[in-house]
Amino acid sequence: MSLEDRQKEIYNSKNCQELTEYYKQWAKNYDQELVNDCSYIAPQKVVAILSQFVSKDAKILDAGAGTGLVGEILYQNGYSNLEGMDISAEMLEQARQKNVYTALYQKVMGEPLGLTTDSFDAIVSVGVFTYGHAPSSSFDELIRITKPGGYIIFTLRLDFYENSDFKLKLTGLEESGKWKLVEISDKFSPLSTAKPDGYYRVWVYQVTGLSH
């Protein structure tokens, strides 16, 4: 199946069950299709931005870790206190084989995560906030488990940002003092050789700790 067809199916997922079924089928070929065939560069772009704010000894959660591509790039850049979570057991199995995470959790973003409050110095999430994936309500739990002063750094597809409730959610959290916006990156295509699958920006927020 072409990457374009795969993404069309995945973005149209109607619920978590459908989404996990798609990623179950994709897990083993994901790295080959995205990195080798289409030069997926989003992890490198995000890690370059993250490293401006987050120190090397930080405890980082890779939310929607998938096969662990972000963890791998973080590790190559000197970050080793890494944990990951994802809805898909098969994607997590691929991530486990990269040997860069100290813990991996199968969790559903948008539901209670069951992780300890104020646990992480930073949370990074790449390619997860898009059509048919994790909802904007995910940020409530991500903020809760981030230490005061810690960072939440994620990609958002530009068109999705404009056509979803994310804009309202992000500004609402800022207005209620739960986090403050630090940076929004320039737009870039996450795939450098394939037909652009929409454009991303990287958003950097700092958690205030006022809410917990």
Ligand SMILES: C[S@@+](CC[C@H](N)C(=O)[O-])C[C@H]1O[C@@H](n2cnc3c(N)ncnc32)[C@H](O)[C@@H]1O
């Ligand atoms: C496009 S992949 C990105 C994976 C990885 N971050 C990367 O950049 O290669 C999206 C990942 O988000 C996960 N995902 C989607 N919705 C989720 C949710 N509600 N909770 C947890 N993981 C979710 C999928 O299982 C998949 O592994």
